[in-house]
Amino acid sequence: MLKAIQGGSKKSPRGGRARPVYPSPSSRPIDNTQTRKAGGRWRDKFNAYLELNRHELFVSLERLVDTPFSSLMTIGVLAAALTLAISFYLVVANLNQLTLGLQSTSQISLFLRDEVQDGHARKLAEKIQLNPDVQQTGMISKAQGMQDFLAYSGFAEAIQALESNPLPIVIQVQPASSATEPRQLEKLLAEFRQYVEVDRVILDMGWAQRLRALIELFEQAVMVLSIFLAAGVLLIIASTIRQELHKRRDEIIICKLIGATDGFIRRPFIFTGFWLGFFSAIMAWFVVAVMVLALKNPIENLSGQYDGNFHVLFLSYPETFIFFIVASTLGVTGSWMILQIQLRQLIPE
Amino acid sequence: MLKFEHVSKRYPEAGEVLRNINFSLDHGEMAFLTGHSGAGKSTLLRLIAVIERCSRGHIWLDGASVNDAKTGQIPVLRRKIGLIFQDYKLLHDRTVFDNVALPLVIAGYGHQEIGRRVRAALDKVGLLGKENKYPVTLSGGEQQRVGIARAVVNKPPMILADEPTGNLDPELSSEIMKLFEQFQQVGVTILIATHDISLISKMNYRVLKLAQGELTSD
Numbered sequence: 001m002l003k004a005i006q007g008g009s010k011k012s013p014r015g016g017r018a019r020p021v022y023p024s025p026s027s028r029p030i031d032n033t034q035t036r037k038a039g040g041r042w043r044d045k046f047n048a049y050l051e052l053n054r055h056e057l058f059v060s061l062e063r064l065v066d067t068p069f070s071s072l073m074t075i076g077v078l079a080a081a082l083t084l085a086i087s088f089y090l091v092v093a094n095l096n097q098l099t100l101g102l103q104s105t106s107q108i109s110l111f112l113r114d115e116v117q118d119g120h121a122r123k124l125a126e127k128i129q130l131n132p133d134v135q136q137t138g139m140i141s142k143a144q145g146m147q148d149f150l151a152y153s154g155f156a157e158a159i160q161a162l163e164s165n166p167l168p169i170v171i172q173v174q175p176a177s178s179a180t181e182p183r184q185l186e187k188l189l190a191e192f193r194q195y196v197e198v199d200r201v202i203l204d205m206g207w208a209q210r211l212r213a214l215i216e217l218f219e220q221a222v223m224v225l226s227i228f229l230a231a232g233v234l235l236i237i238a239s240t241i242r243q244e245l246h247k248r249r250d251e252i253i254i255c256k257l258i259g260a261t262d263g264f265i266r267r268p269f270i271f272t273g274f275w276l277g278f279f280s281a282i283m284a285w286f287v288v289a290v291m292v293l294a295l296k297n298p299i300e301n302l303s304g305q306y307d308g309n310f311h312v313l314f315l316s317y318p319e320t321f322i323f324f325i326v327a328s329t330l331g332v333t334g335s336w337m338i339l340q341i342q343l344r345q346l347i348p349e
Numbered sequence: 350m351l352k353f354e355h356v357s358k359r360y361p362e363a364g365e366v367l368r369n370i371n372f373s374l375d376h377g378e379m380a381f382l383t384g385h386s387g388a389g390k391s392t393l394l395r396l397i398a399v400i401e402r403c404s405r406g407h408i409w410l411d412g413a414s415v416n417d418a419k420t421g422q423i424p425v426l427r428r429k430i431g432l433i434f435q436d437y438k439l440l441h442d443r444t445v446f447d448n449v450a451l452p453l454v455i456a457g458y459g460h461q462e463i464g465r466r467v468r469a470a471l472d473k474v475g476l477l478g479k480e481n482k483y484p485v486t487l488s489g490g491e492q493q494r495v496g497i498a499r500a501v502v503n504k505p506p507m508i509l510a511d512e513p514t515g516n517l518d519p520e521l522s523s524e525i526m527k528l529f530e531q532f533q534q535v536g537v538t539i540l541i542a543t544h545d546i547s548l549i550s551k552m553n554y555r556v557l558k559l560a561q562g563e564l565t566s567d
């Protein structure tokens with residue numbers, strides 16, 4: 001073994017190796033105090049933890065305020081994305097309002113084969129009537145069809161020139177109000193197509209239903225867009241936090257060297273992400289509120305002129321609350337993501 | 350306290366920087382680590398602070414195996430070591446008080462305990478009146494003493510100093526050394542890497558000499 005050559009320690013009675021008072025209990029005051037004060041009382045530790053979090057929360061806010069210009073720019077970009085997202089959301093919510101209370105006016109028309117006679121057709125209509133998904137059936141005979149055609153089409157002379165009546169018998173089916181979903185209608189249509197008497201089946205969707213389908217499509221588009229916008233928010237926050245990380249690189253390395261856990265290093269950046277999300281939510285909320293206020297009167301005037309009863313909807317309290325939570329969570333998630341990647345690369349030199 | 354067993358460190362680019370290092374430091378022992386630049390002094394310290402892992406051999410610190418420490422355990426290991434650097438590594442946007450308090454904040458101490466300990470540490474290094482100053486307003490010697498206060502404030506069982514007097518004139522250097530002696534006298538194990546031969550020769554302590562990655566004298 002290697003030998004010590006010093007004898008300078010005043011505590012070494014033999015003037016040899018410097019292990020004067022160890023390992024008697026009084027010789028390790030250092031460790032003892034540490035365990036007693038730091039690890040012994042969990043309540044003290046918990047309070048210290050809360051204190052630290054509160055402190056860091058406001059320190060990270062201060063950091064944002066210290067660089068007002070760049071903070072505002074970042075928050076502005078984030079707010080723009082969030083504004084777009086809630087605007088779309090509100091458009092969908094308001095359009096949905098339009099279709100509320102509108103009766104479904106879907107109708108199915110069964111065009112029967114030429115050879116089917118009126119009596120047979122009537123029986124078929126009665127049979128269809130028994131289907132629980134059918135509310136009402138009606139029959140248009142060949143003769144009645146011709147009458148209607150003559151009355152409304154304006155081709156009366158041309159039609160009269162024909163030798164026989166070319167119009168088929170039509171059975172009109174009004175689906176039950178419980179069967180207005182596209183899938184249920186499809187089922188009905190398939191069933192009707194199986195009747196030998198039926199030549200063609202045509203679904204005549206009501207305009208309300210068409211509108212609803214359109215809004216549903218729009219809703220889905222908005223959903224996809226919102227996902228992109230959320231991803232954009234995450235990326236903007238991640239990039240902002242990354243810059244901040246690089247600015248404070250030395251500090252992080254020093255903290256790592258003196259025993260900071262990744263959690264400790266992460267904390268202020270997570271808080272920064274939270275504040276960015278939170279403030280951009282506030283900004284977006286105000287922008288949308290102003291937009292809605294500006295559009296409210298013109299839209300309601302217009303609706304009034306059509307005898308409509310349309311009221312412009314804005315975010316309700318719960319919706320506002322959820323919006324703030326989502327935006328802040330995006331902030332936290334964005335910074336957490338980039339920290340997971342970057343902290344591993346920040347190794348002390 | 351600290352034990353190296355057949356420790357080697359190899360870098361892919363530079364080859365073997367440390368070769369078969371064997372030594373141990375007892376509790377409360379003070380030693381110098383010397384050698385020319387490039388002899389492996391810094392690498393040796395980096396292995397102790399788990400900034401890097403050794404390629405072969407085994408390192409023990411305060412009864413715990415450094416080799417076996419998982420990434421999550423490294424912070425806890427580092428809290429047993431007070432690190433002192435040639436360039437002080439202070440945070441320049443924070444006051445002296447906040448710099449010294451940092452290890453305690455990291456370890457999760459409460460407000461009052463932090464205040465008490467920071468003032469005690471600053472008192473020990475003779476900077477009690479300068480808590481609210483910023484590091485840039487202090488002289489080099491004072492900054493290094495802030496660094497030392499930060500290293501000892503958590504009362505670690507071991508202090509590692511990498512060229513602590515490298516940027517200081519001889520008079521300030523010997524002041525810093527006297528501080529180290531005081532810590533050693535209360536039972537702290539101290540390892541100081543330095544190439545300042547005159548400083549070492551003035552003090553009668555154990556000297557570990559590294560040359561080309563090997564421990565040539567002890």
